[in-house]
Amino acid sequence: MNIxxxxxxxxxxAACLLGSGRLLAFIEEEKVSRNKDEKGFxxxxxxxxxxxxxxxxxxxNYIAFPWQPLKNLTTLPLIAVKEMIKRFFSSGAKTTPSSKLPAGFHDLLVLLQGAExxxxxxxxxxxRYNGIDGRIPPIVFTGHHLSHAASVFYASGFDRSLIYVxxxxxxxxxxxxxxxxxKSLRSIKKFYFPNSLGEFYAAFTEFLGFEPYSHEGKLMGLAAYGEKDDEIIEKIKKHIISYHNGKYQVNSLYTVNGAxxxxxxxxxxxxxxxxxxxxxxxxxxTFHFNLAHAAQALLExxxxxxxxxxxxxxxxxxxxxxxxxxxxxKMNGHLLHALPIEKIFINPASNDAGSAMGAALALSMQKGVDPRFTMTHACFGxxxxxxxxxxxxxEARVKYRKSKNIPEDAAKALAQGKIIGWHQGRQxxxxxxxxxxxxxxSPLSKSMIDxxxxxxxxxxPWRPFAPSLLAECAGDYYSLGKMSPFMILAFTVNKDKRRIIPAVTHIDNTCRPQTVTRSDNPRYYDLIRAFEKKTGVPVILNTSFNVRGEPIVSTPADSLRCFFATGIEQLFIEDFIVEK
Incomplete structure (x- = not known):
C-alpha cells in the first residue's frame, strides 16, 4: 500500500510518501520551491x-491530508460567535471598537471555503495544474492533532507514551x-481554539518585531538575554495567561479577538x-529582552x-x-529537566510540515498496515x-578537487578556523x-559567533549556534547527557566545558545539541572524530546551510549559490572540495 x-x-x-508502511520520502515544499515558509500546494x-x-x-492508493474540513463549517463558526459575544461584554472592548468581527476570524470565509x-x-x-497525471487516488482527511500525535508516537519506538500536542x-x-x-492513539484531553499557547507565543513574537508563525525561534533566542521582571510577568499572568491543575487559559482578547x-x-x-x-x-x-524572557518562561x-x-x-x-x-x-528542555520524564521523542519536523507525515502514518495504521518505526535520523529528502x-x-566552471578523505580534510579546515559548507547525502x-x-x-572561539x-x-548578532557532538561524549558536555539527535532539546552546558566550547554555549549557558552516531551518519561522525583528534574536543559548531530569509539549501546548485554569496571559505560537497 502506498500513501x-x-x-x-x-x-x-510538505509531502511524505509511505510504501508498505515504510517511510520512503519526506520534504518541505520551501526547500524545493526556494520560497521561505511556503504556504502553497x-x-x-x-x-x-x-x-x-x-x-x-x-x-x-490514498492521499492523506491532516485536516478535517467539516470543522470549518461546524465548530469554527460557533467559536467565532462565542468570541464576538465575549468581546462585546468585555470592558476592554470599549477602547478598541474598530473591528466588527474578531480580527482572528476575519478569514472565516476563507475557512468556510476549506470545506471538504x-x-x-x-x-x-x-x-493536475502542475502536470502530475494519473488517477487521483481517494483523499482521506485525518484530524490535525491526530496527525501530529501519529507523527511522533509511531516514529518514537515507544510501546506506550503520553503525547503532548x-x-x-x-x-x-x-x-x-x-x-x-x-498501535492505538487515544485522546484524553482537548483545549479548543482560540485558547492557544501557539497564539500566545505568536502574539509576543510579532509584538517584539518578528514575523509570527515563522520567527518564534528568534523570540526564544532573545529570551536568554532578558531577566525576570516581576512587573511584566504579573501583568501577563493577570490579563493574558493563567494555568492550574492541568489546565491553562489564554485570554483571546489579547491575541485573536479584537482590533x-x-x-x-x-x-x-x-x-x-x-x-x-x-x-x-x-x-x-532592555524591556524587549525582559518581555521575551517572560513570554518564554510562562510558555514553559x-x-x-x-x-x-x-x-x-x-x-x-x-x-x-x-x-x-x-x-x-528551550521549552522542551525545560520540561525534560523539570518533570520525571524517562524517555522523550520529538519529531524534527514537529510543525505542520510533520503533520503530512503523521497523516500518512495514521492512515496506514487505520488501513491495517503497521507503519511504526524508530526514527534515529531525519534524512528522507x-x-x-x-x-x-x-x-x-x-557546468558552473568552479574551482574544485576530489578528496581522498572528505572527513579528514574538513576536520583540518575546521581546526584551522575556517567556516565550511557541508553538503552530504540525503537532506x-x-x-x-x-x-x-x-x-x-570550530566551537573553540567565541569570536566565531560574530x-x-x-x-x-x-x-x-544575538542569535546562538548549536553543537554537533559524538553521542558517546554527551554526558561530558551537558546536563542529563541524554541523546538528542534532532537538535530540539536545550540542556545546560557543563560548567567545566563552557570555556572550551564558547561559540555553541548561549548566554544563559545552555546549548541545543545534536548527538551524532556513526550508524546514522558515518561521514559526519568521522568528521567530528577527526576534529577531536586534532583539537581534543569532540564538538563542532553546526548551523543551517542558508542565509537569513532563505530556506536551507537542497540541491548542489543551491549550495554553490549560497557558498559564493557568503563568507563560507570552502565547500565540501559529496567527494569534492570547492574553493574560491
Missing part, C-alpha cells in the same frame, strides 16, 4: 516523493493530550498593556503544569511532544551522487541542519 501524505494551503507545506515536494520512490500518481469539496478540489487541481490551531483544537499504546491596528497576531489591548510594539529591525531595548510553566498533571494522572513517564510549539527547544555533483561543478527533515546541509565551524552571523548568515 501520499500532503499538507498545504496554510503553513509549512506542495507540488514540488509531491514530485520529489514520487520520483524518489519510482512511483506514479496512479500507483498511490473545496479542499478536494485544491488537491486535485494542485496535482500544542500549536496555534489545528481543526478546532490548539492543544491536546493523547495516550499512545501499541488589530498594530499587528496580525495581537490586539490593541496588548498595546494598551505594554505600549507601542517594537518595529522590525528597530533597536532592542504553562506546559509544565499541563504535561506534569497528566503524567501524574496517567503514571506514564515516556513522553512525545509535537505541534508547532514543539519546535521550541533529496540526495545526489558524486557523478551528479561533479556534473554541476563542471534532513525539519528546520534544523543535522549534518546533511550544514555550515560548520564572524558567522556577520559574514555568512547575515543575521542578528
Amino acid at each position: 501520499l501524505g500532503i499538507f498545504g494551503g496554510y503553513y509549512n507545506s 506542495p507540488v514540488k515536494a509531491v514530485k520529489y516523493c514520487l520520483k524518489c520512490s519510482g512511483l506514479k500518481l496512479s500507483d498511490i 469539496s473545496q479542499t478536494r478540489h485544491m488537491i486535485s487541481a494542485g496535482l 500544542t500549536d496555534g490551531m489545528g481543526d478546532d483544537l490548539s492543544t491536546s493530550l493523547w495516550i499512545g499504546e501499541g 488589530h491596528d498594530y499587528g496580525e497576531r495581537f490586539t490593541n489591548l496588548l498595546v494598551d498593556l505594554f505600549g507601542s510594539p517594537r518595529l522590525p529591525e528597530a533597536k532592542i531595548e 510553566q504553562a506546559s509544565e503544569n499541563v504535561l506534569g498533571y497528566y503524567m501524574k494522572k496517567t503514571g506514564i513517564k515516556d513522553v512525545c511532544i509535537s505541534g508547532g510549539v514543539g519546535m521550541n527547544c 533529496p540526495g545526489f551522487s558524486s557523478v551528479q555533483v561533479e556534473a554541476v561543478l563542471k 534532513e527533515a525539519g528546520a534544523r541542519a543535522l549534518g546533511s546541509r550544514s555550515i560548520l565551524a 564572524k558567522i552571523n556577520k559574514n555568512v548568515k547575515h543575521r542578528e
Whole structure:
C-alpha cells in the first residue's frame, strides 16, 4: 500500500510518501520551491516523493491530508460567535471598537471555503495544474492533532507514551493530550481554539518585531538575554495567561479577538498593556529582552503544569511532544529537566510540515498496515551522487578537487578556523541542519559567533549556534547527557566545558545539541572524530546551510549559490572540495 501524505494551503507545506508502511520520502515544499515558509500546494515536494520512490500518481492508493474540513463549517463558526459575544461584554472592548468581527476570524470565509469539496478540489487541481497525471487516488482527511500525535508516537519506538500536542490551531483544537499504546492513539484531553499557547507565543513574537508563525525561534533566542521582571510577568499572568491543575487559559482578547491596528497576531489591548510594539529591525531595548524572557518562561510553566498533571494522572513517564510549539527547544528542555520524564521523542519536523507525515502514518495504521518505526535520523529528502555533483561543478566552471578523505580534510579546515559548507547525502527533515546541509565551524572561539552571523548568515548578532557532538561524549558536555539527535532539546552546558566550547554555549549557558552516531551518519561522525583528534574536543559548531530569509539549501546548485554569496571559505560537497 502506498500513501501520499500532503499538507498545504496554510503553513509549512510538505509531502511524505509511505510504501508498505515504510517511510520512503519526506520534504518541505520551501526547500524545493526556494520560497521561505511556503504556504502553497506542495507540488514540488509531491514530485520529489514520487520520483524518489519510482512511483506514479496512479500507483498511490490514498492521499492523506491532516485536516478535517467539516470543522470549518461546524465548530469554527460557533467559536467565532462565542468570541464576538465575549468581546462585546468585555470592558476592554470599549477602547478598541474598530473591528466588527474578531480580527482572528476575519478569514472565516476563507475557512468556510476549506470545506471538504473545496479542499478536494485544491488537491486535485494542485496535482493536475502542475502536470502530475494519473488517477487521483481517494483523499482521506485525518484530524490535525491526530496527525501530529501519529507523527511522533509511531516514529518514537515507544510501546506506550503520553503525547503532548500544542500549536496555534489545528481543526478546532490548539492543544491536546493523547495516550499512545501499541498501535492505538487515544485522546484524553482537548483545549479548543482560540485558547492557544501557539497564539500566545505568536502574539509576543510579532509584538517584539518578528514575523509570527515563522520567527518564534528568534523570540526564544532573545529570551536568554532578558531577566525576570516581576512587573511584566504579573501583568501577563493577570490579563493574558493563567494555568492550574492541568489546565491553562489564554485570554483571546489579547491575541485573536479584537482590533488589530498594530499587528496580525495581537490586539490593541496588548498595546494598551505594554505600549507601542517594537518595529522590525528597530533597536532592542532592555524591556524587549525582559518581555521575551517572560513570554518564554510562562510558555514553559504553562506546559509544565499541563504535561506534569497528566503524567501524574496517567503514571506514564515516556513522553512525545509535537505541534508547532514543539519546535521550541528551550521549552522542551525545560520540561525534560523539570518533570520525571524517562524517555522523550520529538519529531524534527514537529510543525505542520510533520503533520503530512503523521497523516500518512495514521492512515496506514487505520488501513491495517503497521507503519511504526524508530526514527534515529531525519534524512528522507533529496540526495545526489558524486557523478551528479561533479556534473554541476563542471557546468558552473568552479574551482574544485576530489578528496581522498572528505572527513579528514574538513576536520583540518575546521581546526584551522575556517567556516565550511557541508553538503552530504540525503537532506534532513525539519528546520534544523543535522549534518546533511550544514555550515560548520570550530566551537573553540567565541569570536566565531560574530564572524558567522556577520559574514555568512547575515543575521542578528544575538542569535546562538548549536553543537554537533559524538553521542558517546554527551554526558561530558551537558546536563542529563541524554541523546538528542534532532537538535530540539536545550540542556545546560557543563560548567567545566563552557570555556572550551564558547561559540555553541548561549548566554544563559545552555546549548541545543545534536548527538551524532556513526550508524546514522558515518561521514559526519568521522568528521567530528577527526576534529577531536586534532583539537581534543569532540564538538563542532553546526548551523543551517542558508542565509537569513532563505530556506536551507537542497540541491548542489543551491549550495554553490549560497557558498559564493557568503563568507563560507570552502565547500565540501559529496567527494569534492570547492574553493574560491
